[in-house]
Amino acid sequence: MSIEPLFCQRFEISGKDFINAGKASTTIKAILREIGIRPAVIRRAAIACYEAEMNVVLYARKAIMELRVTPQEIRIQVEDEGDGIPDVGRAMQPGYSTASDEIREMGFGAGMGLPNIKNNADTLQIHSVVGQGTTLEMAIGL
């Protein structure tokens, strides 16, 4: 039986929308602050969300990011429609990146995105189908 969340909200993220990139994550940060989550936990959640959101903007067509807060944890799911990740193991290696020069000029493509998410979340699961998309599920204990 799943636990009823205290809070649940969904955000739409559009690929290539560089103007709004990061807004969902900063909104989530404000929501968590409002709920009264500890600042150290908020910082970890905000960094993990921001990396996941930027991955959608930089590499996918669109995605739904869902935030669920239960009495035990913050759970974030990001389900995108995109090209998928052919080799998740390599994508998890710090420094590995497929970013174009254009993406690097914007300050991204350091190859630290997924490692940063893993480092800040307590659990991270990645399901990716090449040609269809990628789903990230992460949880941070309260």
Place this chain on the structure above:
Amino acid sequence: MKLEAVREILDCRVIGGGDKLDQEIEVGCGADLMSDVLAFIKPNALLLTGLTNVQSVRTANVAEVRAIVYVRGKFPDQDAVELALEEGIVLLATNLPLYESCGRLYARGLAGGSECAEGLSDVHRAALLSTL
């Protein structure tokens, strides 16, 4: 180190948050790639960067960065300035390059990220040590 001292040492112009220069920062981080910043920066930090778009401020916001110094005479985009004012992040600009800016602050006692390495995960500690 107080932000007022940073302003003096790097001969900075104040772009925004001039009323917050009495804030104390604990650590500095210099990088142009934002995921590198997120991997290594600590809370209450100063970010030195040549990246001038709005993502420099969004990155600072999520990582609890108190202030940004834009290096090499660069000036941030208008939407970056507006977001920083909303979020209370201090923006400074110097004509010095990144290396020299970091060097001057480090020489005056502002700590770097590796001096907080015990707070890093194994994967990030290994990545950091491989760069030293």
